[in-house]
Amino acid sequence: MWRGVAVRLLRGGGAGTPRAASGVAAAELRRRLENELEGIRGAGTWKSERVIASRQGPHLRLAGGGAGILNFCANNYLGLSSHPEVIRAAVEALEKFGAGLSSVRFICGTQSIHKDLEEKIARFHQREDAILYASCFDANAGIFEALLTPEDAVLSDELNHASIIDGIRLCKANKYRYKHMDMQDLEAKLQDAQKHRLRLVATDGAFSMDGDIAPLREICQLAQKYDALVFIDECHATGFLGPNGRGTDELLGVMDKVTIINSTLGKALGGAAGGYTTGPKPLIDLLRQRSRPYLFSNSLPPAVVGCASKALDLLMESNAIAQSMAAKTQRFRSKMMAAGFTISGKDHPICPVMLGDARLAAVMAEDMLNRGIYVIGFSYPVVPKGKARIRVQISAVHSDEDIDRCVEAFTEVGRKHRALP
Ligand code: PLP
Numbered sequence: 001m002w003r004g005v006a007v008r009l010l011r012g013g014g015a016g017t018p019r020a021a022s023g024v025a026a027a028e029l030r031r032r033l034e035n036e037l038e039g040i041r042g043a044g045t046w047k048s049e050r051v052i053a054s055r056q057g058p059h060l061r062l063a064g065g066g067a068g069i070l071n072f073c074a075n076n077y078l079g080l081s082s083h084p085e086v087i088r089a090a091v092e093a094l095e096k097f098g099a100g101l102s103s104v105r106f107i108c109g110t111q112s113i114h115k116d117l118e119e120k121i122a123r124f125h126q127r128e129d130a131i132l133y134a135s136c137f138d139a140n141a142g143i144f145e146a147l148l149t150p151e152d153a154v155l156s157d158e159l160n161h162a163s164i165i166d167g168i169r170l171c172k173a174n175k176y177r178y179k180h181m182d183m184q185d186l187e188a189k190l191q192d193a194q195k196h197r198l199r200l201v202a203t204d205g206a207f208s209m210d211g212d213i214a215p216l217r218e219i220c221q222l223a224q225k226y227d228a229l230v231f232i233d234e235c236h237a238t239g240f241l242g243p244n245g246r247g248t249d250e251l252l253g254v255m256d257k258v259t260i261i262n263s264t265l266g267k268a269l270g271g272a273a274g275g276y277t278t279g280p281k282p283l284i285d286l287l288r289q290r291s292r293p294y295l296f297s298n299s300l301p302p303a304v305v306g307c308a309s310k311a312l313d314l315l316m317e318s319n320a321i322a323q324s325m326a327a328k329t330q331r332f333r334s335k336m337m338a339a340g341f342t343i344s345g346k347d348h349p350i351c352p353v354m355l356g357d358a359r360l361a362a363v364m365a366e367d368m369l370n371r372g373i374y375v376i377g378f379s380y381p382v383v384p385k386g387k388a389r390i391r392v393q394i395s396a397v398h399s400d401e402d403i404d405r406c407v408e409a410f411t412e413v414g415r416k417h418r419a420l421p
Contacts, residue, residue, distance in 0.1 A: 056081040079397030081271030093306025101299040109299030129284035136264035136275030140167040142291035148173035153196035190226035199228035205248030206236040211345025220257035239268030270311035325396035349394040361388035
């Protein structure tokens with residue numbers, strides 16, 4: 001045994017030293033991976049990660065120095081990610097219910113707080129029941145396969161989130177992809193889908209790259225005409241769209257027409273993690289029996305449940321936070337447009353500053369950071385070619401001064417790079 005340890009140490013295989021597998025297959029794999037990574041770098045689509053050394057919030061400290069950075073690129077729409085009451089609720093849940101369940105829900109992973117949170121989510125959305133997942137990615141991965149069979153059809157907006165696309169891939173229903181928010185195309189596809197037993201229209205409520213909102217009224221009218229169900233992903237709407245922050249269905253007055261909602265606890269609702277489906281009770285019951293990411297994955301940790309539960313309490317008590325975010329969104333959008341920028345979408349805290357050119361978006365985002373403003377540029381293949389942009393996300397905890405500083409920096413940087421006259 002000691003000889004083995006000595007040999008490993010001599011080969012650099014001691015504790016803490018990474019071990020490289022040897023052999024022809026491992027060498028071939030390494031070569032292929034390195035080529036692929038080089039390809040990503042060469043295509044200019046490498047995604048690097050900035051390391052944050054503080055809590056999530058409007059003002060950040062970046063690892064390696066940068067302090068007092070103004071943050072405009074988190075989905076922390078309501079500023080609850082570091083809200084003192086949300087943090088306290090997490091600590092209390094951690095102390096009372098432990099670090100985690102070491103189990104899936106149906107074996108020994110359901111605590112009273114999981115049931116309470118599901119009940120609260122259903123009440124918040126005015127639905128019959130709700131089921132928790134480790135993420136909304138999982139909720140989207142689990143629903144279509146559990147619900148739809150080869151006799152059914154699913155009609156999906158072409159710009160739906162990757163997790164909806166993946167969830168649909170996993171199911172055996174007949175698949176239709178309609179053009180982004182194009183109701184004529186959706187109608188044509190619904191007509192064709194009449195031959196199937198059940199039709200489900202699936203759309204993001206708000207689209208994260210453009211900040212545009214699905215035409216849910218028209219979608220629900222078509223669904224009624226062609227006897228279809230409506231599913232919405234409300235990750236970029238829950239907690240802040242609509243008069244009481246219930247989401248896109250409340251904003252557009254169709255709460256009683258949308259059958260299924262999937263959403264996340266990892267953005268506006270405290271920002272920790274977790275996702276859910278809410279809708280008719282028999283659907284939720286079926287998901288508990290059949291949905292694979294629910295059945296075969298660990299329960300949500302108590303601290304995470306505590307965060308989300310407190311975030312929902314705060315929102316159900318008052319919609320003041322959501323209103324303050326709406327006012328700040330309005331301030332940013334109107335000032336930027338007055339400065340001469342084109343901002344995509346309408347009234348949504350996702351404010352894409354449209355620039356067109358990928359390089360321009362990248363250098364402007366870099367220059368913004370040099371001025372202490374953290375924003376991210378997006379270009380092809382994340383968005384269509386020629387539609388590069390910098391995506392700005394507004395939060396309730398940005399002050400008016402933060403917003404004005406951001407607009408001033410954009411104006412300076414825009415002039416410098418000739419994106420503005
Ligand atoms: N759906 C949409 C529209 C999203 O933007 C995201 C997150 O980026 C997800 C689903 C996945 O949510 P989660 O982070 O909870 O997995």
